Amino acid sequence: MSFKNNPKFKTQFVSKKFDVSGEPLKKGAQPLRYYSYTNISDYHMSRYLAANAQNMYSSSGITPEIMNAICDKMIQSVNDKKLSDVAVLANNLKYRTKYPVDEHAILRMAMIYTFVDNEDPDRCENHWTEWKLQKILAEPEAYSFFLPIGLQFTPAYSEYLEEISPTSLSKRETMLKTMLPATLEQK
Known part of the structure; x- marks a missing residue:
């Protein structure tokens, strides 16, 4: 489906780095x-359901994939008798x-509410969300554009709106890296 000349849709961002x-x-x-x-009431229910699920992950501060990876590392550390790593x-x-x-999580929320050509607006498919996320992470201007949009759509982060910035996110990432044993990779 092409959204370009369709009055039901508006262009949010045009990439300077990637083609369609x-x-x-x-x-x-x-x-x-x-x-x-253009009209927020036109979103398909699947987008709202995906946004609700994303918000649940956002409020916990961790995705299931990262939690499973950390738990796997904890189990391995117990098996290796490295209790300090478990702590x-x-x-x-x-x-x-x-x-x-x-x-x-913030950028995924923005991607749930945006579409690209060939994406079905009446379905929210994770592979599209992740594909768009990878493109945005590789384009600093897109990252900066979509970060505040994702924040607006993430109720779990509304209390942090004033204090969130690329600098604060970078500090959080650094802090999380310091909270892993040197023998383990950061997720």
């Missing part, structure tokens, strides 16, 4: 465009729930 297929933008190619509905990992989990703001 997600490849690096070359001269003459159509840039990747992100769209949203560090447990503190990492506690920190994440005490300070739940995660930039990927």
